[in-house]
Amino acid sequence: MAPTPLAATSTIVLHNEMLQYTLEKYPDSAIERVEQMGFSIGLRLVERLALASTRPLLGKANDVVMFICKDFWTAAFGRQATNLRQQRGVFYITDNAFPWIINVSRGGPKDAAESTLRSLILSFASAVIGGALSSLGAVGSVVPNAHGDQVEFTVTGQFMA
Amino acid sequence: MSYSFVIVSKNDSPIFEYVLNGDASESGHLNQFIIHAALDCVDEAQASTTQWFLRCVDRFNDKSIFAYITAGLTRFMLLAEPTSSTSIKSEDAIRSFFLDINECYLRHVMNPFYVEGQAISSDSFREKVANVARKYLL
Numbered sequence: 001m002a003p004t005p006l007a008a009t010s011t012i013v014l015h016n017e018m019l020q021y022t023l024e025k026y027p028d029s030a031i032e033r034v035e036q037m038g039f040s041i042g043l044r045l046v047e048r049l050a051l052a053s054t055r056p057l058l059g060k061a062n063d064v065v066m067f068i069c070k071d072f073w074t075a076a077f078g079r080q081a082t083n084l085r086q087q088r089g090v091f092y093i094t095d096n097a098f099p100w101i102i103n104v105s106r107g108g109p110k111d112a113a114e115s116t117l118r119s120l121i122l123s124f125a126s127a128v129i130g131g132a133l134s135s136l137g138a139v140g141s142v143v144p145n146a147h148g149d150q151v152e153f154t155v156t157g158q159f160m161a
Numbered sequence: 162m163s164y165s166f167v168i169v170s171k172n173d174s175p176i177f178e179y180v181l182n183g184d185a186s187e188s189g190h191l192n193q194f195i196i197h198a199a200l201d202c203v204d205e206a207q208a209s210t211t212q213w214f215l216r217c218v219d220r221f222n223d224k225s226i227f228a229y230i231t232a233g234l235t236r237f238m239l240l241a242e243p244t245s246s247t248s249i250k251s252e253d254a255i256r257s258f259f260l261d262i263n264e265c266y267l268r269h270v271m272n273p274f275y276v277e278g279q280a281i282s283s284d285s286f287r288e289k290v291a292n293v294a295r296k297y298l299l
Contacts, residue, residue, distance in 0.1 A: 040277070046232050048271070049232070050231065050232025051263060136232065137234050
């Protein structure tokens, strides 16, 4: 399964179009659908990545989260996560310039549509991360928290070891 | 040399089964039992190593069970039973077998219509497994 080169912006365009389509067609259940999609995408991405990676994966929580921050982040978002903090079993993964959000404006009070898209992108991203974690044996939740272009994901859950 | 190959999902349910060279009716049920019992040993081995290939996790009389775990915590179990003619293949051959099966499994899982934990009923997957088994285990 040799990787084919692909323009980075094409994935962002694809995501945005998909999210907008979901918003328009299913305004009530958009978030659940997007989360389901993200979850299964995360699962598949991890299955694919694990064959290629040399990093030890199974078992320890630290190994799993390191893999997420480095290999998985590079594959999904094009770069490594900026910061990882751990506090009492809860992991905080920070990305200073989250690629999926960087081109979407924050939206002020008069621009409600764009900020909905922003929060949808964040739920999609956290669902993808959640799917990856669950595939590696972690049972928990990923909560996104955005300040401008900097996004912090709070990962709580139980790992296998 | 007869082999029973089972893919067990993360929730301990079998999603695929394949028998090579063996008489499925005669010892089929016993083999399934043995493989199921070996799942505990797989869990133990999983905790102790960071490799995908878990080698021989269990033995029952003269049958050995080899296991391999994927990233999504799906387990490939291979039960090897020596018959009169040949001896057991080397661990390297079994490891290559598992790696190739992992490739086939990966392609199958990439299908967006595949729900995790569902039985694999695709004929082409079965054919691929048969080819890989013939290549490494015969």
